[in-house]
Amino acid sequence: xxxxxxxxxxxxxxxxxxxxxxxxxxxxxxxxxxxxxxxxxxxxxxxxxxxxxxxxxxxxxxxxxxxxxxxxxxxxxxxxxxxxxxxxxxxxxxxxxxxxxxxxxxxxxxxxxxxxxxxxxxxxxxxxxxxxxxxxxxxxxxxxxxxxxxxxxxxxxxxxxxxxxxxxxxxxxxxxxxxxxxxxxxxxxxxxxxxxxxxxxxxxxxxxxxxxxxxxxxxxxxxxxxxxxxxxxxxxxxxxxxxxxxxxxxxxxxxxxxxxxxxxxxxxxxxxxxxxxxxxxxxxxxxxxxxxxxxxxxxxxxxxxxxxxxxxxxxxxxxxxxxxxxxxxxxxxxxxxxxxxxxxxxxxxxxx
Amino acid sequence: xxxxxxxxxxxxxxxxxxxxxxxxxxxxxxxxxxxxxxxxxxxxxxxxxxxxxxxxxxxxxxxxxxxxxxxxxxxxxxxxxxxxxxxxxxxxxxxxxxxxxxxxxxxxxxxxxxxxxxxxxxxxxxxxxxxxxxxxxxxxxxxxxxxxxxxxxxxxxxxxxxxxxxxxxxxxxxxxxxxxxxxxxxxxxxxxxxxxxxxxxxxxxxxxxxxxxxxxxxxxxxxxxxxxxxxxxxxxxxxxxxxxxx
Numbered sequence: 001x002x003x004x005x006x007x008x009x010x011x012x013x014x015x016x017x018x019x020x021x022x023x024x025x026x027x028x029x030x031x032x033x034x035x036x037x038x039x040x041x042x043x044x045x046x047x048x049x050x051x052x053x054x055x056x057x058x059x060x061x062x063x064x065x066x067x068x069x070x071x072x073x074x075x076x077x078x079x080x081x082x083x084x085x086x087x088x089x090x091x092x093x094x095x096x097x098x099x100x101x102x103x104x105x106x107x108x109x110x111x112x113x114x115x116x117x118x119x120x121x122x123x124x125x126x127x128x129x130x131x132x133x134x135x136x137x138x139x140x141x142x143x144x145x146x147x148x149x150x151x152x153x154x155x156x157x158x159x160x161x162x163x164x165x166x167x168x169x170x171x172x173x174x175x176x177x178x179x180x181x182x183x184x185x186x187x188x189x190x191x192x193x194x195x196x197x198x199x200x201x202x203x204x205x206x207x208x209x210x211x212x213x214x215x216x217x218x219x220x221x222x223x224x225x226x227x228x229x230x231x232x233x234x235x236x237x238x239x240x241x242x243x244x245x246x247x248x249x250x251x252x253x254x255x256x257x258x259x260x261x262x263x264x265x266x267x268x269x270x271x272x273x274x275x276x277x278x279x280x281x282x283x284x285x286x287x288x289x290x291x292x293x294x295x296x297x298x299x300x301x302x303x304x305x306x307x308x309x310x311x312x313x314x315x316x317x318x319x320x321x322x323x324x325x326x327x328x329x330x331x332x333x334x335x336x337x338x339x340x341x342x343x344x345x346x347x348x349x350x351x352x
Numbered sequence: 353x354x355x356x357x358x359x360x361x362x363x364x365x366x367x368x369x370x371x372x373x374x375x376x377x378x379x380x381x382x383x384x385x386x387x388x389x390x391x392x393x394x395x396x397x398x399x400x401x402x403x404x405x406x407x408x409x410x411x412x413x414x415x416x417x418x419x420x421x422x423x424x425x426x427x428x429x430x431x432x433x434x435x436x437x438x439x440x441x442x443x444x445x446x447x448x449x450x451x452x453x454x455x456x457x458x459x460x461x462x463x464x465x466x467x468x469x470x471x472x473x474x475x476x477x478x479x480x481x482x483x484x485x486x487x488x489x490x491x492x493x494x495x496x497x498x499x500x501x502x503x504x505x506x507x508x509x510x511x512x513x514x515x516x517x518x519x520x521x522x523x524x525x526x527x528x529x530x531x532x533x534x535x536x537x538x539x540x541x542x543x544x545x546x547x548x549x550x551x552x553x554x555x556x557x558x559x560x561x562x563x564x565x566x567x568x569x570x571x572x573x574x575x576x577x578x579x580x581x582x583x584x585x586x587x588x589x590x591x592x593x594x595x596x597x598x
Contacts, residue, residue, distance in 0.1 A: 201466045203456050206445075210453055213444035220404060220440040221454040222424040280444040 011332050014325065015273050015289035022293060026300030033303055040179030046295035047184040048073075048168075048247045050288065052262070053269045054188075054195050055239035057287045060270055061199070062232045063212035063279025064122070067133040067263055069240035071140035072114050074258040076244025078144055080107040081153045081254050084160045091158065092151045100163035108241050114140070115237020119230030137263070144256045153254045168249020184246045191239075196284035208232065212279030264319060269294050272322040274329065294318070353416060355380045355515055355547045356401065356432075361410035363396050363571075370396040371407070372571045380515065383538060383548040385558035385579070388568035389591050394551050395437075397568070398518050401549070402434040403427035425454070431515035435522055437551075439505040441493045447500075448476035448489035451507045479507040484533070499530045506537070516547040523557055535561050555584045567591060574598070 010017075026033045052069055059066045083103040087095030098106070114136065121132045155161025162169075170183040199205035210218040211225045219225050248254060267277075273290025275282030297318065301311060354377040363371040371393045378384050388394045399405040400412075403421035412419050414430045421427045424434075441450050452472045458465040476489040485503035487496065493504060502522065509517050519538070523531045538561045541548050552558050558565060558579070565582055567575040567590040574597040575582075575590050582598075589595035 201469075203458065203465065203467065204463075206449065206453070206456060206467060209445060210442045210449075213442035214440070217436075217438075217440035217442055218453070220402075220424065220434075220436055222403075222428070223454055224423075280442070 007332070011329055012274065012283075012286070014329065015286055015293065018272075019289055019293045019296065022296055022300070026296065026303070030300070030303040033300060036177065036179030038179075038299060038303065039177075040181070042292070042295045042299045043178075043185045044182050044250070045298060046291050047182065047188040048243050048250070049262075049265060049269055049295060050188040050291045051191060051239050051243040051246060052266045053273075053287050053291050054191055054284065055236035055243075056266050056270050057273075057275050057282060057284060058195070058208065058232050059236050060275050060277065061212045061279060061282055062208045062229055063215060064129045064229060064232065065133065065267075065277070066115075066118065066233060066236045067130070068114070068118060068136040068140065069236055069243075069266065070259040070261070070263040071137045071144070072111050072237055072240035073244040073247060073262070074254075074256075074260070075114075075140050075144055076107045076111050076241035077248040077251075077258055078148060078153055078244075078254045078256065079110060080104065080164055080245055081155050081161060081248055082148070084164055085153065085155055085158050090156055091154045091161075092148070093153055097160070100160045103164060104245060107245055108238060111241020111244070112234050112238040115240070116230060116234040118237065119233030122233070123226035123229055141257075141260070148256045150256055152256070155248075155252060164245070165249035165252070168246045170249075184249070187246075192284055192288050199284055204228075204231075209280055212281070214280075265294060265315065268315075268319045268322050271326055272318075274326075276326065276330075290322075354378060355415060357413045357416075358401075359411045361397070361400065361407045361412075363393075363400065363405065364408045369571050371400075374410075374568070374571075374573045376566065376573070376576075378516065378547045378549060380547050381542055381545045382564065383542050383550060383562045385562035385565040386549055386551045386568070387553075387558060387565060387587060387591060391570070392568040392591075393571040394568055395520065396571075398434065398520055398549070398551060401427065401432060401516075402518055403432070428455075428512065431512070432518070433509035433512070433514040433516070434518040435502075435505045435509060435520065437520040437524065439501055441501055441504060443492070443494035446490050446492055447480070447487050447496070447504045447507075448473045450493055450504050451476045451479065451489075451511065453508075455511060475511075476507060479510050482510065483507060483537075498526050502526060502530070502534070514546065516549070517541055518549045518551075520551045521553065522550070523552060523554055531557070555587065558587075559584060569593060 032038055052073065055069060056066060080103045082094045083096050083098040083106060084100050085091035085093030087093055118132055118136055121127050122129050155165065166183065167187065168184050171180045172183045172186045174180050207218065207223050207228055210223060211228055215225050247258070251258065269290040270287050271277060272293055273282065273288065274286035301314060356378050358374065358376040361371055361374045362369065374397065376397065386394050386397065396405065400407050403424040403426050406422065419430060442453065457468040457471050459468055460466055473489040480487045480503055483503050483506055485500060487500045487503045493501060522534050535557060538548055538550065550558060550562060562579050565575065565577065565579050565587060566573060567587060569591065577598060586595060590598065
């Protein structure tokens, strides 16, 4: 029989056990799975998803959610390149020839501004976060289509565009057995570490857990929940723009539908990693596990030559499994709580 | 001298008047029972004192100086602590995290800081010991009994040295033994020179520990007299409207 401590540890780290199991399964199914190239690909694909999941985890822990980040990500990539490259074919840019470093700044500020505006609509406007973020998702997507007139923006053989592509494209170093590690992977890894520290050891993180756990109590104790929620959405928008900048270096040609449907994968990554949709629960390390699991499954299916027609079905099933696991986690925690509380009370009563 | 003095306090929520021209005073070392039916304005008055709500009109002074509370932290700075009826606890956080919520101990400067988990756990453990509670600082609040949850909420009021403690229905959801402990704590607070405002529906509790009783009805103060000059029957009549005012 598992002790309460061990059961709690198992519940909190379920994601890593599943990740090892899935990793082992694919390793036995494809001889190419454990190659340096494939592992490097898993990490690189996880980088963009990881950045979006970090932003979403902040929002989820505060008891909110943000559907708009996939559009903000797409807009950031499109806008950044559009500001840099010539207007004529084949690049279809804006012909503004903005310095790529300024373009990066504009992109990040745009993301943060969109996020802050969403936060203001939810807090000042007292509007429901689902409706607001869904509306913003559609508005930005429509704006992207109108703005680019449906044509992709490209950065072919453009030195300025190459600077913009650097984050998503540049290799940082090589690790034997793991392969090439890109700058994007390093940046995402650092981001997870910093945000993990903030959530566990900073007043800001503590206040987010409190707001997500019991917003009324947090406000009664003097925490300005509305201000924190606006900040959280701003961070989410900023990180979505960062993800867009990162993604631009991987896809090179930016379509106006870039990132469409990606939000479901982002939610799946966070929830599989133990971040609760109810708010107040979850850790950044768990979310990292969720991101790595999804990326592993994606590459594994690819190597097993699973038809693209079935990939959507499998992605849907993964989201269902994530929700099932979340429900089981809550159930197991409740069982663990009732057992431990009874034991603790019995012990306290026998002592008194 | 009055520790807290409130003059002609009114509070409107749209067309609804929750408080109308209420005067309220309390001295150090005094326990005042605040009574009234649901909707009488007790909670609104408590929230104004605790800094959760700003009055529509009226003046508040603390130790003779005019005070404006724009949030609960302003009230805390002036030595006013509150234990809410629902205890204002976050179930997903530990007992120590709840005790220090909004007042976390930190090392570093400004936004570049780190929470001092060990120091907060140790201080919370000391506070629980003082309250004679078996609560453990690292336990999640969701694992706790009613008495332990209340100990967490009470421990908050002892973080600083408060001058005025507001208790909103502190005996509503606890066992008979724990009620006696809470009443003993209120008496102890009075003996150590603290002012206490007790909101309660339990007449017995109010007449056991309070020095004075204030009754509100439909947003107006209709009685404010020493407890020895009143009786449970009179207070009940004032609350229900059977007695108009005294």
